[in-house]
Amino acid sequence: MTTFPDLDYVHKQQGQQNQELNLCADDYSLLTDLYQLTMAACYTGEGIEQRRASFELSVRRLPENFGYLIAMGLTQALEYLAKLRFSPSQIAALQATGIFAGVSDRFWSLLAQGKFTGDVWAVPEGTAVFANQPLLRVEAPLWQAQLVETYLLNTINYQTLIATKAARLRDVAGESATLLEFGTRRAFSPQGSLWAARAALAGGLDSTSNVLAALQLGQKPSGTMAHALVMALSAIEGTEEQAFSAFHRYFPGAPLLIDTYDTIAAAQGLAAKVNSGEMQLTGVRLDSGDLVDLSKQVRSLLPNVPIFASGDLDEWEIARLKAAGAEIDGYGLGTRLVTGSPVNGVYKLVDIDGIPVMKQSSGKVTYPGRKQIFRSFIGGKVKADRLGLLGESSGEEQPLLQLVVQQGKPTQPLETLETIRQRTTASVASLPEQTRRLDRPVALEVEISEKLQVLTQQTQKRRRASDLPQATAFG
Structure with a gap:
């Protein structure tokens, strides 16, 4: 040889x-x-x-x-x-x-x-x-x-x-669901993350959180917020509610991540502000826990606010959530989309x-x-x-x-x-x-x-x- x-x-x-x-x-x-x-x-x-x-x-x-x-x-x-x-x-x-x-x-x-x-x-x-x-x-x-x-x-x-996984996700979730690509941190390389974002969008997803990919493709990047913001501001300012208010001060109406501590307590606090007209909210995101049960409870508190779910989701998990009656309007797809x-x-x-x-x-x-x-x-x-x-x-x-x-x-x-x-x-x-x-x-x-x-x-x-x-x- x-x-x-x-x-x-x-x-x-x-x-x-x-x-x-x-x-x-x-x-x-x-x-x-x-x-x-x-x-x-x-x-x-x-x-x-x-x-x-x-x-x-x-x-x-x-x-x-x-x-x-x-x-x-x-x-x-x-x-x-x-x-x-x-x-x-x-x-x-x-x-x-x-x-x-x-x-x-x-x-x-x-x-x-x-x-x-x-x-x-x-x-x-x-x-x-x-x-x-x-x-x-x-x-x-x-x-x-x-x-x-x-x-x-x-x-x-x-x-x-x-692209195939994205097409399957769209097919299972339905045309009305919002599907976001969140896979950059789990893609196999920086170059791979750009290709993954492009293929996911071409395969049927609505948007990507990858800023470079979105801008190069003439798209608007999408995302919510990080647990770190809630943890940092609530520790300094005193409450999770103050963290939400601070985020909305700079990004009015943006979706909020509500499962850092107590999901239902966070939803109750937001419901009070939404119902009083003090806050406009375009969505809340659930990233952990029993998504079926939590989404139903959050829907009862925030009936007109879109609910997004994330956390190692794929087409099989979305099919399971839908079959179980989960109240979810959109999904963030990451690890299982860009790997496999x-x-x-x-x-x-x-x-x-x-x-x-x-x-x-x-x-x-x-x-x-x-x-x-x-x-x-x-x-x-x-x-x-x-x-x-x-x-x-x-x-x-x-x-x-x-x-x-x-x-x-x-x-x-x-x-x-x-x-x-x-x-x-x-x-x-x-x-x-x-x-x-x-x-x-x-x-x-x-x-x-x-x-x-x-x-x-x-x-x-x-x-x-x-x-x-x-x-x-x-x-």
Whole structure:
């Protein structure tokens, strides 16, 4: 097995540590797995780096108890492809590692002059998809199509997970409920928190507490207040009521967090002020305790004030609260929204220079050739999906994959967040009830077209007839 030097050691010797580890667009080229670069170098050495290759990004299986996925992350994927460049300093840093000492000089020239020049086909963000359907296909020179795998999987896997969970939350809570994204402190990274906020909004949530994400997306951030304010001011001023008054002095009418001490006592005090006309209140938030019982008691005291709930909520807990008759108008979603079962997206070669290829490893078989998803509807509901080859006749079916980048240039303007959210809502509404349910959902069965079946059999026969060994994989 080939071993590479410890990069931390290399950096220490060069005095080049940067422990902030912040990310900007200029760094996109190096935000990849090492083997993407070593593969590109090998292709270059063998003289095949410019061969036309097609890679498709799909999901082998849905996360447990998911009946569908909502495709998301395409906007960031296309931004990455548009800005992909290698600077002289980045090339020098790669050379200084010593890992690439044996590669052709043409590899360095390729990186120095390179940019993404290929085509991209993708399903629009907000579209419901299923296992083994390509969410995206990259058609480009082999070295480019290989190099971009890591970043594309990173953004599309994560945002698809968050958007799907957000869509399920909206489906369970109902259109009238207010759903707020509170997950920044539990997201896997600062960058992840921005993507999570975007995907949650596109998936159906109303707003986010992440100020940077909201402002960058042209939204208004939302939030309530912290227990610390109540604890600090009540300790200094004497009462929880004085803490509420102080907060409203600067943010009139803002929702109040009322469970720091005694939820019902706090609600009683607020009710007296609301009923006397001394205070206007746009909402109260419950973050702990028996939310069913507490919400009912608070509703009796504050009948016209919206009640928000938070505290490790997810779609199953919201369904339970609703079934138990909880008096809750909105939910703050954090930890269980931005974490959870990963989306197992993979990125596999399906065609090289017009030759269909497929992976045949046990349990990880892929379909060969460039493909299209054909969706049929009846009465506004999804009837069936057919996975076929690009160029097959669609008839009355709707082809889902669209050409979004051609020769490195976008073919259409970026969609607004509202447009994507509307598509998400329509996509979920079009799915069969058994696919949308939380308890043992049944994913839509995807038909494999006759032409794709024939191509698969031909590709398998060609492999068996070859003296080459079966393909292996890293994942």
